[in-house]
Amino acid sequence: xxxxxxxxxxxxxxxxxxxxxxxxxxxxxxxxxxxxxxxxxxxxxxxxxxxxxxxxxxxxxxxxxxxxxxxxxxxxxxxxxxxxxxxxxxxxxxxxxxxxxxxxxxxxxxxxxxxxxxxxxxxxxxxxxxxxxxxxxxxxxxxxxxxxxxxxxxxxxxxxxxxxxxxxxxxxxxxxxxxxxxxxxxxxxxxxxxxxxxxxxxxxxxxxxxxxxxxxxxxxxxxxxxxxxxxxxxxxxxxxxxxxxxxxxxxxxxxxxxxxxxxxxxxxxxxxxxxxxxxxxxxxxxxxx
Amino acid sequence: xxxxxxxxxxxxxxxxxxxxxxxxxxxxxxxxxxxxxxxxxxxxxxxxxxxxxxxxxxxxxxxxxxxxxxxxxxxxxxxxxxxxxxxxxxxxxxxxxxxxxxxxxxxxxxxxxxxxxxxxxxxxxxxxxxxxxxxxxx
Numbered sequence: 001x002x003x004x005x006x007x008x009x010x011x012x013x014x015x016x017x018x019x020x021x022x023x024x025x026x027x028x029x030x031x032x033x034x035x036x037x038x039x040x041x042x043x044x045x046x047x048x049x050x051x052x053x054x055x056x057x058x059x060x061x062x063x064x065x066x067x068x069x070x071x072x073x074x075x076x077x078x079x080x081x082x083x084x085x086x087x088x089x090x091x092x093x094x095x096x097x098x099x100x101x102x103x104x105x106x107x108x109x110x111x112x113x114x115x116x117x118x119x120x121x122x123x124x125x126x127x128x129x130x131x132x133x134x135x136x137x138x139x140x141x142x143x144x145x146x147x148x149x150x151x152x153x154x155x156x157x158x159x160x161x162x163x164x165x166x167x168x169x170x171x172x173x174x175x176x177x178x179x180x181x182x183x184x185x186x187x188x189x190x191x192x193x194x195x196x197x198x199x200x201x202x203x204x205x206x207x208x209x210x211x212x213x214x215x216x217x218x219x220x221x222x223x224x225x226x227x228x229x230x231x232x233x234x235x236x237x238x239x240x241x242x243x244x245x246x247x248x249x250x251x252x253x254x255x256x257x258x259x260x261x262x263x264x265x266x267x268x269x270x271x272x273x274x275x276x277x278x279x280x281x282x283x284x285x286x287x288x289x
Numbered sequence: 290x291x292x293x294x295x296x297x298x299x300x301x302x303x304x305x306x307x308x309x310x311x312x313x314x315x316x317x318x319x320x321x322x323x324x325x326x327x328x329x330x331x332x333x334x335x336x337x338x339x340x341x342x343x344x345x346x347x348x349x350x351x352x353x354x355x356x357x358x359x360x361x362x363x364x365x366x367x368x369x370x371x372x373x374x375x376x377x378x379x380x381x382x383x384x385x386x387x388x389x390x391x392x393x394x395x396x397x398x399x400x401x402x403x404x405x406x407x408x409x410x411x412x413x414x415x416x417x418x419x420x421x422x423x424x425x426x427x
Contacts, residue, residue: 029315038313045318052329055416057353059326197324204326204353 006150010085013220014077021216022046024223028253035257046212053209061110061202068106069207073214075099080221086150089137096133099214100126107186107199118199122186124264125176128271132166132173135279136225139166142286149228156233165282167229171248172274176267177222180256183267223249296335299395300362304332306398307405314402317409325351330408332401333381336364336371342384349385355415357408359389361401366390 026043033040042048060066079095082088100122107119137147143162144152152159160167176183187198197203203211226248227241307314308321322328325348337345349358360381363369368379381387388411391404 033313033315037310039316040313041315041318048318053327055420056329056355057419059351059353197322197327200327201324202326208327 006084006086010081013080013084013224017077017080017220018213018216021213021218021220022050024219024249025212025216028249031250031253032257035254046216050209050212053205053212056205058205058207060204060207061112065106065109065202066207068102068109069203069210072099072102072106073210073217075102076214076217076221080217080224083149083221083224086148086153089140089147089149089152092149093133093137097126097130103199103211103214106203107201110202112201114197115199115201118186118197118201121264122199125179125183125185125267125271128183128268129173129176129275131272132169132275132279135275135283136163136166136170139163139279139282139286142283152228153231154233158230158232158237160229162286163229163282165278165285169274169278169282170225170229171251172278173271174222174226174248175252175255176271178219178252180252182255182259182262184256184261185264185267188261219249296362296364300334300365300393303395303398304334304361304401307401312398312402314405317402317406319405326353328352329356329412330405331356331358331385332361332405333358333365334361336368336377336379337381337384338376338378340376342378345381345384355412355419357388357412357415358385359391359401359404359408360387361391361404362396363392363394366392369394 023043025046026041029045030040030043058066075095076099079092079099082095083092104119104122104126107115107122110116140152140159140163141147143159144155144157146152179187181188185198187200200208200211223245226245227238230241230244231237306312319330325331329352331349331352333345349356358381360366364371365381366387368377371377372379378384389404389408391400393400396404
């Protein structure tokens with residue numbers, strides 16, 4: 001793929017990303033409802049919700065909070081654009097962490113104890129999944145000799161088989177990153193298992209809407225990372241990747257509905273155990289073979 | 290959002306019943322949230338007394354405009370059977386403006402959903418009025 005193709009891919013992500021993310025969120029709510037034997041909302045409900053939040057009055061405890069949430073949205077878009085633009089995987093991971101940090105800062109900036117507890121928990125969860133994502137980048141480097149997404153794609157080899165361990169670990173980390181039960185400690189989609197609203201307690205109106213839009217971008221980017229494992233230089237790889245990503249999304253919804261929330265200790269321990277065994281194991285295998 | 294003033298829990302259980310598979314209020318996109326800052330509709334069950342008067346007021350004030358208050362059950366509407374008690378101030382409308390009254394003891398889930406959907410209409414009207422005020426002030 002030439003340079004301008006990567007730029008087109010990044011632009012397509014910025015424009016189409018939220019639409020796909022919104023659709024995914026709608027499907028999430030519908031499937032969740034069907035799993036609970038309910039009819040559920042229309043698929044476009046997340047879009048209606050965000051439109052409603054944009055029209056609502058803005059109530060904020062301080063101006064800094066809105067700034068941080070805007071930064072979170074901005075850097076989530078930048079992360080996704082860098083990833084789909086074929087840039088360095090390490091850079092993608094670091095901007096992802098930066099965007100996460102802005103969200104935590106936003107939650108910390110308010111005086112509400114609920115959002116501060118949420119922020120604290122978000123940091124624990126981030127600590128749990130960061131090693132997995134970093135080990136994923138290391139494994140890509142060992143296999144392809146480059147961190148750049150463009151080099152990985154253009155190599156024409158499927159990463160799935162040599163990176164199987166890291167793939168499973170990434171699937172595990174996805175539950176944390178998408179904030180699904182049992183690891184939705186900081187910000188739950190379900191009102192019944194949260195202390196008020198976790199990190200988002202003080203977010204309202206436009207700020208809450210931008211948080212939702214950032215989540216849409218985030219889901220698309222994470223599923224994009226899932227697709228990257230299957231690219232083999234032809235269309236079959238893309239189709240296979242998308243199918244697996246959709247299956248992973250449904251699996252996440254199933255896990256979300258099937259489990260109650262766990263303590264942060266469990267999240268941290270399981271994240272590190274899975275990450276270290278599968279991730280480091282994968283690194284060892286790649287180094288030895 | 291749902292707040293239990295001094296309800297006997299009868300109406301509260303019926304409010305929760307609205308979320309179950311049988312009634313499923315999420316069909317209309319309604320979610321039960323614990324956060325006033327993201328809520329549009331304030332469901333209050335039970336009459337208001339001196340102790341929770343401030344709580345009801347504060348929750349109402351924390352909700353961003355446009356917002357709608359739905360009084361669920363006869364106690365929330367008028368004080369009901371407890372109206373003449375020494376500690377009861379009366380219905381929710383003694384403390385905050387109420388938009389929709391859902392009578393009943395306990396209010397049926399069908400009636401609550403009907404009240405909430407009527408509340409959505411009021412919400413839409415309030416939103417339009419707010420928009421017009423915004424444009425008028427420009």
